[in-house]
Amino acid sequence: MWQKSLNHQNLSEEEEQSALRKAPSLRFRFILTGFLVIGVIASLAINLIFDYSQKLADLSYDRLLRSALLQMDENVGLMRNEVSIDIPWSAFATLAQADEDRVFYKVESLEQGFITGYQDLNSEPPQPPVLDQMQFYNQEYSGEMVRFAWIQRHLTDPETAKTVRIVLGQTRLSREEMASSITQKAVEVVVFIALVAITLIIIGSHLVLRPLHRIERALEERAMGDLTPIEINTPKETHHLKVAINHFMARLQTNLEQLENYTADAAHQLRTPLASLKALAENARDITSADPHSTDLDSSERQYQALDNIVKQCDALSQTVTLLLNQAVVSHRLQTHRLEPIDLLPPITASCREQAVTALHKGVRLSFDCDLKETMILGDAFSIQQMMQNLIENAVRYSALDAQNDTEVIVQVSEFERFYRIKVIDYGDGIPDLEKERVFERFYRGRYDIAGSGVGLAMVKDIVDHHSARIEIVDTEPKGTTFQVDFAKFQYHEGVL
Amino acid sequence: MRQAFWGFMLIVSMFVGKAWATETVWFGNSAATRVLYINSALDLASFEPILHEFVAQYPYIKVAYHDVNTLDLYHLTIKEHKKPKASLVISSAMDLHLKLVNDGYAQSYQSSFTDRLPDSFKWRNQLFAFSLEPIVMLVNKNAFPGEMPEDRQSLLQTIRQNEKVMTKRIGTYDIRQSGVGYLLASQDARQADVTWGRLLEAFGSHDVQTYCCTHDIIDDVASGKLVLGYNLLGSYASQRAQDDDRLKMILPKDYTLMLMRAALIPKGAPNAEDAGLFLDFLLSDNSQKMMQNQGLLFPIWPDLNNQNDPFVVNAPGPTGVIELDQQLLVGRDYAKQKRFIRNWEMALEISDED
Numbered sequence: 100m101w102q103k104s105l106n107h108q109n110l111s112e113e114e115e116q117s118a119l120r121k122a123p124s125l126r127f128r129f130i131l132t133g134f135l136v137i138g139v140i141a142s143l144a145i146n147l148i149f150d151y152s153q154k155l156a157d158l159s160y161d162r163l164l165r166s167a168l169l170q171m172d173e174n175v176g177l178m179r180n181e182v183s184i185d186i187p188w189s190a191f192a193t194l195a196q197a198d199e200d201r202v203f204y205k206v207e208s209l210e211q212g213f214i215t216g217y218q219d220l221n222s223e224p225p226q227p228p229v230l231d232q233m234q235f236y237n238q239e240y241s242g243e244m245v246r247f248a249w250i251q252r253h254l255t256d257p258e259t260a261k262t263v264r265i266v267l268g269q270t271r272l273s274r275e276e277m278a279s280s281i282t283q284k285a286v287e288v289v290v291f292i293a294l295v296a297i298t299l300i301i302i303g304s305h306l307v308l309r310p311l312h313r314i315e316r317a318l319e320e321r322a323m324g325d326l327t328p329i330e331i332n333t334p335k336e337t338h339h340l341k342v343a344i345n346h347f348m349a350r351l352q353t354n355l356e357q358l359e360n361y362t363a364d365a366a367h368q369l370r371t372p373l374a375s376l377k378a379l380a381e382n383a384r385d386i387t388s389a390d391p392h393s394t395d396l397d398s399s400e401r402q403y404q405a406l407d408n409i410v411k412q413c414d415a416l417s418q419t420v421t422l423l424l425n426q427a428v429v430s431h432r433l434q435t436h437r438l439e440p441i442d443l444l445p446p447i448t449a450s451c452r453e454q455a456v457t458a459l460h461k462g463v464r465l466s467f468d469c470d471l472k473e474t475m476i477l478g479d480a481f482s483i484q485q486m487m488q489n490l491i492e493n494a495v496r497y498s499a500l501d502a503q504n505d506t507e508v509i510v511q512v513s514e515f516e517r518f519y520r521i522k523v524i525d526y527g528d529g530i531p532d533l534e535k536e537r538v539f540e541r542f543y544r545g546r547y548d549i550a551g552s553g554v555g556l557a558m559v560k561d562i563v564d565h566h567s568a569r570i571e572i573v574d575t576e577p578k579g580t581t582f583q584v585d586f587a588k589f590q591y592h593e594g595v596l
Numbered sequence: 597m598r599q600a601f602w603g604f605m606l607i608v609s610m611f612v613g614k615a616w617a618t619e620t621v622w623f624g625n626s627a628a629t630r631v632l633y634i635n636s637a638l639d640l641a642s643f644e645p646i647l648h649e650f651v652a653q654y655p656y657i658k659v660a661y662h663d664v665n666t667l668d669l670y671h672l673t674i675k676e677h678k679k680p681k682a683s684l685v686i687s688s689a690m691d692l693h694l695k696l697v698n699d700g701y702a703q704s705y706q707s708s709f710t711d712r713l714p715d716s717f718k719w720r721n722q723l724f725a726f727s728l729e730p731i732v733m734l735v736n737k738n739a740f741p742g743e744m745p746e747d748r749q750s751l752l753q754t755i756r757q758n759e760k761v762m763t764k765r766i767g768t769y770d771i772r773q774s775g776v777g778y779l780l781a782s783q784d785a786r787q788a789d790v791t792w793g794r795l796l797e798a799f800g801s802h803d804v805q806t807y808c809c810t811h812d813i814i815d816d817v818a819s820g821k822l823v824l825g826y827n828l829l830g831s832y833a834s835q836r837a838q839d840d841d842r843l844k845m846i847l848p849k850d851y852t853l854m855l856m857r858a859a860l861i862p863k864g865a866p867n868a869e870d871a872g873l874f875l876d877f878l879l880s881d882n883s884q885k886m887m888q889n890q891g892l893l894f895p896i897w898p899d900l901n902n903q904n905d906p907f908v909v910n911a912p913g914p915t916g917v918i919e920l921d922q923q924l925l926v927g928r929d930y931a932k933q934k935r936f937i938r939n940w941e942m943a944l945e946i947s948d949e950d
Binding site for chain 2: 183185190
């Protein structure tokens with residue numbers, strides 16, 4: 100009936116512990132993912148900060164450099180047709196704001212050559228020179244990286260025109276210092292935020308997983324056999340888990356109930372035949388002891404009769420047991436096997452073939468009437484065979500009452516637009532309308548004078564329901580009963596999908 | 597290459613040659629294993645007690661002291677930059693020293709002593725000031741006509757009113773020969789351009805006498821050959837004025853320039869360790885106190901408890917501290933310097949051939 104673990108062993112404490120250790124941790128994954136994400140974000144941010152702080156420092160200090168260069172530029176003039184410069188003190192006072200940075204400069208004229216400053220300074224800018232357009236660039240000089248501002252312009256007066264070029268550089272100490280102090284502050288903030296975020300994630304993971312622990316505890320603390328739904332309040336996210344567990348428990352309960360029913364069935368089924376078997380056996384015992392005066396022949400004849408009854412009863416009992424077993428198998432298959440596309444005909448013909456001889460012994464002709472080639476449905480062949488077996492057995496049993504007349508049971512399969520209809524037609528006494536609704540009830544037996552378990556049709560009903568098929572009992576003309584079962588056709592495209 | 601444009605300075609190279617030949621004075625135990633060579637533009641008279649104290653404190657170090665004129669000191673340091681002989685270079689020409697640092701001839705040094713030095717007294721941890729002194733006028737009381745001048749304006753007035761007495765009897769630095777002389781002149785021009793112009797004109801028209809060194813000026817003022825010495829280093833003037841009644845030191849009231857003496861350790865110095873030790877010693881409370889108490893130099897941290905201490909600056913007017921930063925480079929700009937010296941020569945009506 101159920102799928103069970105093959106070897107259900109109780110794990111020892113140690114094994115349990117090691118299993119727990121080996122098991123992947125949800126919380127660990129959660130935290131790790133958080134760590135990685137925050138780490139990536141933080142490192143990106145730090146990268147950006149590094150870049151940005153450099154730019155910012157250059158921007159601020161380039162202003163100083165620009166201002167100093169402009170002050171120098173303003174003091175360039177022509178004296179007796181010669182370019183001359185009188186560097187203002189204030190220009191270098193501006194530069195002195197970057198207190199530790201060395202200053203290098205060069206003033207030259209394209210016509211006159213070197214005018215003042217550091218003669219070995221390379222005054223070629225990295226970009227093509229454009230008049231009056233200031234350029235900033237880094238270049239190594241005197242063993243240090245130096246930030247240079249560069250400008251070139253024309254000096255004209257009525258007599259002459261000269262081009263003057265000024266390069267003014269400043270080492271990068273203050274810039275680096277500013278950049279690193281910005282970076283340091285920003286990195287501190289980023290690291291702080293990242294730490295806070297990670298802490299929150301760790302706390303959050305604890306909070307998020309707490310409802311799971313609560314459910315776990317609720318389940319652990321349950322009394323044995325308590326299958327009532329869990330009724331603790333859980334957040335939305337674990338609601339489905341709770342519902343799933345509750346569904347699972349409901350199913351378990353159903354299964355247990357079925358098992359109880361089945362046990363009850365079995366007990367019920369076996370009690371009656373056993374009781375009658377006992378009665379028969381007592382009867383046989385009493386034949387000799389009760390009447391010692393009777394003739395041997397007479398008594399042995401009666402004893403034989405009694406024992407024959409016992410044998411018959413044993414047969415019936417064995418049949419019942421088989422039926423119960425079949426029912427168990429069918430019930431198991433219905434629960435565990437998925438329905439698959441099958442041809443409806445083979446199980447029907449198989450069960451007809453199986454029953455034909457038995458039926459004939461009882462004076463019933465069993466005929467199969469079908470001219471369809473292929474009848475594909477979604478179902479379980481074994482269950483359908485069991486169903487047919489029960490229906491045919493039932494039909495034969497009720498037909499055989501009228502054993503004097505030749506009677507027959509017809510099994511018919513016909514096709515409709517959307518379904519196949521199986522008919523099992525008998526010409527017995529028929530079932531009164533009142534009882535038609537009750538025949539599928541478990542242990543309901545229409546007539547106690549006919550041998551039967553009372554479970555066969557209940558099983559048929561189970562199988563039919565499981566296949567989402569439809570069963571109907573109609574009267575046969577002129578008399579008798581027809582069971583008709585409709586199975587939906589298997590749609591190929593459904594199957595493919 | 598870089599010093600190529602200083603080529604014109606070779607004109608005065610004859611002095612350079614002479615200066616480099618001066619004797620080296622030794623201090624300390626001759627058996628001491630460690631030798632510290634100091635090139636300095638500081639007169640031994642002001643420095644000797646400090647040097648004695650140093651070798652007394654560090655008996656395993658002997659000091660070789662080489663007195664060099666400020667401008668020569670600059671050229672010497674550049675000349676020796678590949679293999680410096682001196683491990684410590686001390687000068688009052690702040691601008692030249694700063695230029696040496698800017699141009700990469702110095703190495704960094706850091707200690708608890710340099711750390712407590714205010715930022716305005718050091719640059720890049722390569723240049724360290726250890727004294728701060730006023731720039732003064734020194735007057736021969738007996739020879740000076742009329743009232744003592746209290747500022748540059750009254751000096752100008754005295755010159756105009758006593759043309760005869762003053763002619764050829766004012767002494768100041770030859771800015772072509774003296775690094776510190778140039779610095780002071782350029783700072784004068786910067787502080788008060790108009791006054792400086794007038795002063796220069798008056799100096800020119802009264803045949804000002806130019807000197808290479810402070811002591812020569814002071815000697816001549818004391819002897820009465822000069823009536824007044826202009827722009828002298830306060831420490832030397834103060835020292836002499838104390839001992840000599842004829843001399844009076846005047847801190848100009850309009851503004852008093854304040855000059856630092858600074859030291860650097862050349863890159864590749866053979867004994868940078870002991871140079872650092874000496875620097876720390878100069879900056880220590882002990883030697884700072886010594887400078888003041890023994891009347892050697894004006895310390896950075898003067899003990900202000902002593903009233904009327906001649907080695908505590910007591911300027912009657914504003915002080916113009918020559919700042920130890922990149923601005924000093926402007927004064928030493930090649931073009932500016934050339935023009936400044938030419939103007940100076942023109943004003944004083946002297947030419948290179950003199």
